[in-house]
Amino acid sequence: MLAMLHCGKKQIGAFLACILIFSSVFFSYVKDLQLQNNIARKNFPQAATTTASPVIELCKGKPAQNAITPLKGNRTLIITPYFDDREKKLTRVIGIVHHEDVKELYCWFCCQPDGKIYVSKASIDVHSDRFGFPYGATDINCLEPESCDPTHVSIHQFPHGDIDQLPRFEIKNRKAEPFPVDFTLCISAMFGNYNSVLQFIQSMEMYKILGVQKVMIYKNNCSHLMEKVLKFYIEEGIVEIIPWPIDSHLKVSHGWRYSMDSKDIGYYGQITALNDCVYRNMQRSKFVILNDADEIILPLKHPDWKTMMHSLQQQNPGVGVFLFENHIFPKTVTTPVFNISSWNAVPGVNILQHVHREPIIKKKFNPRKIIVDPKKVIQTSVHSVLRAYGKSVKVPRDFALIYHCRMPLQASLPRESLIRDTTLWKYNSSLITNVNKVLHQTVLQAEGRESG
Incomplete structure (x- = not known):
């Protein structure tokens, strides 16, 4: 009986050691993965434009009425979003951005027919011909979700929150047409x-x-x-x-x-x-x-x-x-x-x-x-x-x-x-x-x- 108990203790010890080794390897892997993702985002901004699907959220926001629409704080002004599939399935939002103050923006895509929202992080590309002015022409680029062809998009400073009051923009150029x-x-x-x-x-x-x-x-x-x-x-x-x-x-x-x-x-x-x-x-x-x-x-x-x-x-x-x-x-x-x-x-x-x-x-x-x-x-x-x-x-x-x-x-x-x-x-x-x-x-x- 004592021998069996002694043997059991050895097995329990070995089991606990295995758990410790596995945990160490697992957390090291996660840390490595996070580091690689950070490097990818730094060197390849487009790599940061991943999509997510908050399934409970439904399309919201008020339709934009004007040719120039400022977002809260007036550091970002939105002109028009355009579908651009020449390289990737992309929404390119033509806008004006304060090149120092605006570091992060998100596209909140409205998908049909289910009306769900997909959020995608934008790459903010301020045009090189700014000639020293703090605001410049900017492409706010977001990869679109693979699962739908979004009809509208809202631009937000955060990947979560209430967008009821945000302007909603129709994405132009969705369909290829013969040149009139x-x-x-x-x-x-x-x-x-x-x-x-x-x-x-x-x-x-x-x-x-x-x-x-x-x-x-x-x-x-x-x-x-x-x-x-x-x-x-x-x-x-x-x-x-x-x-x-x-x-x-x-x-x-x-x-x-x-x-x-x-x-x-x-x-x-x-x-x-x-x-x-x-x-x-x-x-x-x-x-x-x-x-x-x-x-x-x-x-x-x-x-x-x-x-x-x-x-x-x-x-x-x-x-x-x-x-x-x-x-x-x-x-x-x-x-x-x-x-x-x-x-x-x-x-x-x-x-x-x-x-x-x-x-x-x-x-x-x-x-x-x-x-x-x-x-x-x-x-x-x-x-x-x-x-x-x-x-x-x-x-x-x-x-x-x-x-x-x-x-x-x-x-x-x-x-x-x-x-x-x-x-x-x-x-x-x-x-x-x-x-x-x-x-x-x-x-x-x-x-x-x-x-x-």
Whole structure:
């Protein structure tokens, strides 16, 4: 009996020793696993975007109503979420973020038909072209749950909590569609009580002659007269307005660099608007053009953009980003032709009278503007595409150039040092007819009513 008890004690001791050894190995394994996960999250932010499913939670939140939606604390502003499956099944939320203060965000996906919520940690990618401002254009990227195709998403600072009061955003670009248009032009942002009415109408009519089918304008504000013109183009079906009240949320700078004007964000959040415009048109336009209302990309060897882009793509297979050289036509230098009396009372310059351009300053940065295949763009800036699938190509100046009618950059140059360039006059007959039609239905009609 004593021998059996002694033997039992040995077995119990061995059993306890086994438990101790197993516990030590198990906890060491868990610690190792945690360490590996931490390293993975540090080196590969996308690895942190794992999904979870709080099965009791159901979709909540209030539908977002505005183009710019600030989250609590005003350190994150949401524009629009877009589905992006070019690499992974991803929701890319275009936003504006304070680059120092915002370190963690979560996507709360609303799945149908069960209405359950899936939470995914975001990678926060502030664009490199921030130019010193504390707020910058940002991609808030979240992997989507494999088990559903979410229709809506809310953005939260935490992976848990009450989201009843959070805005809920529809995820755009969920379905692939055939391109309804070849060319969409993005103008961002219209601000400063914009009133260059004649030049705007001339630019719009040139865009139409060259082949644009949609013009998207991120509008902060403009004059009362300009509103009449925009209303005409909206009713015509060519213009779509995206309200852009950025100055209701942030202190905006008129300059592009922080040292010029130390505000929250540069140039009315122009870079964010351009990125939103690219993604907004990714499924509905073959090409997207990024330029301002006083700029026109003029083909020199082709009659329009369609034939020009066909030629460029043949010469550069697989390229989706084309950069066009900027040429300033000073509005201070006038040619006494096409002096149309009915245009003289309309605010803004008559571009047909400005056909002298400044020579390019060698070894100085010359900002270009862009035509892109939106499906190949990941992030864009104003004068270049920051990240894309494939290369960018600089279009030679003898192939096409940007006609940019504005105040001179080289104001001291005498007239004889400027280059006479009448490319614009190729379109003068159609342009004059079309501009007169718009003016008589907007500005001149309004003046007639007022004088009567």
